Amino acid sequence: MTGTILITGGTSGFGAATAYRFNAQGWKVIITGRRGDRLAAVQEDLGGPERVHTLEFDIQDRRATEQAMDSLPPAFADVDVLVNNAGLALGREPAHECSLDEWETMVDTNVKGLLRVTRAILPGMVERNRGHVVNLGSVAGNWPYPGGNVYCASKAFVQQFSRAMRSDLQGTRVRVTNLEPGLCETEFSVVRFRGDQAKADSLYEGNDPMIPDDIAEIIWWVTSLPARVNVNSLEVMPVTQSWGPLAVIPVR
Structure with a gap:
């Protein structure tokens, strides 16, 4: 089976790896992002504009999101798989010390951005009675941690929105999956730590984290299952990541 896949945040990490994975199987790929030079590099590497369509916004x-979705050319207009990958975390400060601007950036990207793209693409899937929406959630949507605050909340939103979409889509053949990765080495931590590469590297050192190709392979798997199968949610971690005991800390 081949088709058309739209991947938000397709210039690096999970998004780029997924673009390469589906391109290798003959799919037409749409990638979105803010960095035009990276979009162009991926497009060239994957066969040019006939195979890969880029949307820079x-x-x-x-408004920019709506215009980009409306601009899809006929050859790429019927999206079979939507991967809502664009997202970020900013900072690890406790809630009473966080930047409100960074909180709003996380909500605008992880929540509102996902909603806007989904609302633009989903009606076509319902009309054609086929398609698959894969939302990139996180283990942070299930398991809070100090300094996670709004990032954890945004991924909990993605989880519940994915479930509610499944409920809304009853009676159609449109599938929805919430994929919840744990520790994976990407640019994610560099962004979170505001460009501090050394601090980001220390998080992964000796921990054997997952890599973007692992997540791309999982996305390929859940979307290539028989059309009668829907993976509702899938939490994945590296073997080295697990849970700790509940904290019991004296109050000051």
Whole structure:
């Protein structure tokens, strides 16, 4: 089976790896992002504009997002798989010390951006009675941790929105999956730590984290299952990541 896949945040990490995985199987790929040079590099590497269509815009901008979705050329207009991958975390400060601007950026990207793209693409899937929406959630949507605050909340939103979409889509053949990765080495931590590469590297050192190709392979698997099968949610971690005991800490 081949088709058309739209991947938000397709210039690096999970998004780029997924673009390469589906391109290798003959799919037409749409990638979105803010960095035009990276979009162009991926497009060239994967066979040019006949195989890969690029959309350069900021997913935090509602008007720009709507215009980008409306601009899809006929050859790429019928999206079979939507991967809502664009997202970020900013900072690890406790809630009473966080930047409100960074909180709003996370909500505008992880929540509002996902909603805007989904609302633009989903009606076509319902009309054609086929398609698959894969939302990139996180283990952070299930398991909170100090400094996670709004990032954890945004991924909990993605989880519940995915479930509610499944409920809304009853009676159709459109599938929805919430994929919840744990520790994976990407640019994610560099962004979170505001460009501090050494601090980001220390998080992965000796931990054997997952890599973007692992997540791309999982996305390929859940979308290539028989059409009668829907993976509702899938939490994945590296073997080295697990849970700790509940904290019991004296109050000051």
